[in-house]
Amino acid sequence: MGAGDAIARERDFLLRLLELGQADDVARALEGALTLMIEISGAKRGYLEVGVPSAGDGAPPAWSRVHAFADDEVAAVKDKLSRGIIAAAMARGETIETASAMLDPRFEEQDSVRGHRIEAVLCAPIGAPVPFGALYLQGRGNGTPFGPENRRFAELFARHAAPIFERLVTAYRAQLATDPTAAARARLNGAEQLIGRSDALAALLDEVALVAPLDVTVLITGPSGTGKSAVAGVIAANGSRRGRPFVELNCAALPDELLESELFGAAQGAHSTANRRIPGKVEAAEGGTLFLDEVGELSLRAQAKLLQLLQDGTYYPLGSSRAQRADVRVISATNVDLAARVAAKAFREDLYYRLVVMELRVPPLDARREDIVPLAEHFCARACAKHRLPTVTLGETARMMLLSSAWPGHVRQLAHAVEGAVIRAVGARSEVVAPAHFGPTAAAPGADNGEPMTFQAATRRFQATLVADALRATDWNVSQTADNLGLARSHVYNLIRSFGLERE
Template identity: 50%
Template sequence: MEVASQDAVNLQRERDLYRNLLELGGKDEMEPLLEEALALIVRITSAQQGYLEILDNRGEGRTPRWWMAQGCYDNDVEAIRAAVSRGVLGAAIASGQTIVTASALEDPRFSSRRSVQRNKTGAVLCAPISHPPLGVVYLQDRSEPGPFTEEDRQLAERFARYLANLADRLILRRDRHEPDLTRPFRQRLRAEGVIGGSPAMAKVLEQVSVAASCDIAVLITGPSGTGKTQVARVIHDNSERARRPFVELNCANLQETLAERELFGAVRGAFSGADKLMKGKIDAAEGGTLFLDEIGELPMPVQAKLLQVLQSKQYFRLGDTSPLVANVRIIAATNNELRAAVAKKTFREDLLYRLEVLPIRMPSMAERREDIPALAEYFCARACEEQKRPKLRLSPAALLAMKAVEWPGNIRELANKIEAAVARAASQGAQQVDRRHLFPDDTPAHGNPRWLSYHETTRRFQKQLLEKTLEETNWNTSEAAERLELSRAHVYNLIAGFGLERTKP
C-alpha cells in the first residue's frame, strides 16, 4: 500500500512538472524563463538551494551568458560558480552525465575540492542541459530527510531536456534580432536580396556603396558560391546606370574566337557561317553594366582587347576595321588568385591593374557563420514558394546542424541543400524541416551503395574524426578541442550538428 502511495506521489510530481513546463513555453525572455524554471525544479525536488546557468553557445570561455540562483546567499553563488570548471558542475558538463551524490563532502570524486570543503556541501544533484551541454542545473541539499532519489534524477533530466528546447528557441531568436551591422548601408542601398548582418557582410556593403556611387571598374573576388554575381547586380541597381541593361558573360571554357565573338560581336563574313551582323555583349550592355564572371579564364589575346576597352573605350567587332565606342561599365569576378595567374603568365598584369581599381572580396560561409540562420530561413521560404508547398519552418536542431557543418560550396550549396530538404519534409507531411531532412542517411533503403557527394564525404569524415577524438579523450571536450585545434564552443556546435550522444558505460 505504501509503494502504491509513493507511486501516486511520483506521478503527481511528474504531472506537476510537465504542466508547469508547458506554461513556461510562453516566455519570450530568457531571465523570466530561468527564474520560474529554477523555482519549479527546486520545489519539485524539495531542494534547499538551486543554481542554473545557460552558456552563450557562441562564446569561447566558460562564463555563463545567463545564470539564476535560489536559496543561496551571494557568497554561496560565488562558491558554486567557482566550482564550475573543477567541481561538480565541471564534471557534469565535461561528461554530459547527471551527477548525483548523497554527500559531496564524503564523495571521493569531490571531497578534496576547496569549495566543497568550505561549504560542507551535502546532497547534490547536477544535470547538464542538452547535449552538448548548453548549461547546467545544480540542486543542493534537501528540505526533506535523505539524499536526492532516482525519481528526482529522472525529473531533473526531463526538466533539463525540455528547458534546453525553450532556451534554444530564445537564443536563436536573439541571434536573429541582434543589431544588424549592415543597416547603415542598407538605408542608402537597394540590397534586399543580400542576406545577413555580420561584420563581414557589413564590410562588403560598405564597399558596394562606394562602388555604386562612381563609374569605375570593379573586381569582385572570393570563393565559388559566395554571391559575387548578386553583389555585381546590387552595384548596378544602385548606380546611375540602373535603368540600362545588366548583361552577364561567363568567360569559363570559351575558346579565343568564341570569346571574342561573344564579347565584341562579329560582322557578316567574319567567319564561316556568319551570314549576318552579330552584336556582342558590349553592344547589349550599351549604357549599362557588363559583368564578366570567371574573368581569369578569358584567353590572353582577348584580354588585350578588353584592356583596350578599359583604356580607350574603343573596340572592334570580329572581322571589322572600324572602331566602335563602348559606353559600358565593367565589373569582373573571379574565384581564382589573379596575382598567381599573372606570375604564371596566364593573366595580363596591366589588365589586373585596370580591373581592380575598386576590389571587393566576398567572404566564405566560414567567415560569416552568424549569417547562416538568416540565410537558411530565407532559402527555406523561397523553396516553399517555388515548390508551391505550405510554408515550413526550420527546426532549432536543423539550424544548429547547419551552423556546425562546413559549407565548401558556400551560399550556393546551402541553398541547394535546403531546397532538397524542403522537398523531403513536404513529401513526408512534416510540419517543419528537421536535421534528418537536411542530412538523410547516406545509405538508401535497399542498402545499395551510391557515390557520395563532396559535401557528404566531408561531413562523414568530420563526424568520424570528432567521434574518434571524443572517445579517445573520454568526452573531455576541452581536450578534444585542443587536439582538433578548434574552439570548445565550435566542438559543442559540431556535436549538436552531428547529433552525437555519449554512450553510457
C-alpha cells in the same frame, strides 16, 4: 487644366503618398518619394535627403537620392546642405521657390548657382519644428517656374513624408543596435538579396556603398559560390547607371572563339555560325554595366581586346576592321588569384591593373557562419515558392546541423542542400525540415570530413550546441536556462536570435 483634372491629379498624388507609407526601409521610401515628386512637378532634376532627427545641427544626411544630376553637380547640390538654398529652407523651416536662382538676390552670388546656371528651384524642408531633411527640385522641362500648385504639392509632400521617414529612421536605429549591416543597407537599393547580419557581410556592404556611386572598374574576388554576381548586381543598382542595362557574361562557359564573339560581337561571316551580324554583350550593355564573371578565364587575345575597351572605350567585333565605341562600366569577378596568373604570364599585367581599381573580396561562408541560419531560412522559403510547395520551416535540429557543418561550396552549396531538404520534407508530409531530409549528401561537420574549421567557427558551434541543449533541458524556460548557464536572460535571448534557435 480643368477642375476635374486638377482634382484627379491631387487624388492620385495623395494615393501615392499613402502607398509611400507602406515602405519598409528608408532607401526604398526615398526612391519612391523622389520619383513621385519629379513626376508631379515636371522637374528636370531632384535631390531628396533625410538625416537622423536627433543628429544635431550641421550633421550630414544619413540617406539621399538624386535624379538626373551629373557627379560634379551632385557635389554642388550637397554643398547647399551647409549653405545656400537647401540650408536657407531648413534654417527657416519654410519652402523656398524661385523662378531663377541666377536672378534671385538671395542666391545669385553663390558659385554653385552661377557655375551650373541654376534656373527655377523649389525646395521644401522636411520635419517640424526642426527640419531633418529636404526636397530639392531644379528646372522644369518647359522652362517655366514651378508655381503655386507645385509649391503646394511640395509642402503637402513634406508634411506627409516627415512622419513616414521618422518612423523608418526610428526602426532603422532599433535595427542598428542588433544588426551591423543596417547602416549600409539603408544607403543601398537591392541589398536585401545579400542575406545576413554578420560583421563580415557588414564590412562588404560598407565597401559596396562606397564604390557603387563611383563610375570605376571593380574586381570582385572570392571563392566560387559566395555570391559575387549578387554583389555585382547591388553595385550596378546603386551606381549612376542604375536603371540601364546590366549584362552578365560567364567567361568560363564558352570556348575562346565563341567567347570573343559573345563578348564583342561578330561581323557577318566571321565564323561558321555568323550568317548575319551578331551584336555582343558590350553592345547590349551600352550606357549600363557589363559584368564579366570568371574574368581570369579570358584568352590572351580576348584580354587584349578588353584592355583596349577599358583604355579608350573602343573595341573591334570579331572579323571586323571597324572600331566600335562603347560607354559601359565594367565589373568583373574571379575565384582565382589573378596576381599569380600575372606572374605565370597567363594574365596581362596591364589589364589586371585596369580591372583592380577597386577590389572587393566576398568572404567565404566559414567567415560569416552566423549568416548560415538566415540564409537557410531564406532558401527554405524560396524553395517553397519556386516549386509551389506547402510552407515548411527549418526545425531546430536542422539548424544545429547546418551550423555545425562545413560548406566548402559556400552559399551556393547551402542553397541547393536546403532546396533538396525542403522537397524531401514535403514528400514525407512533414511541416518541419529535419536533418534526415538533407539526405546522404548533406554537409558533414568540418571536424569529421577534413575541412579546416576556424577557432571562431568551432567556438560558435560549441556555444550553439550548449545553448540548445540547455534550453531543451528546461523545456525552453529562458530564465531557468540563463540561471543554469550563469548568463543574463537578455544575453540568452540574443544567443537564441543569433543562432536562429526555435522550439520544436
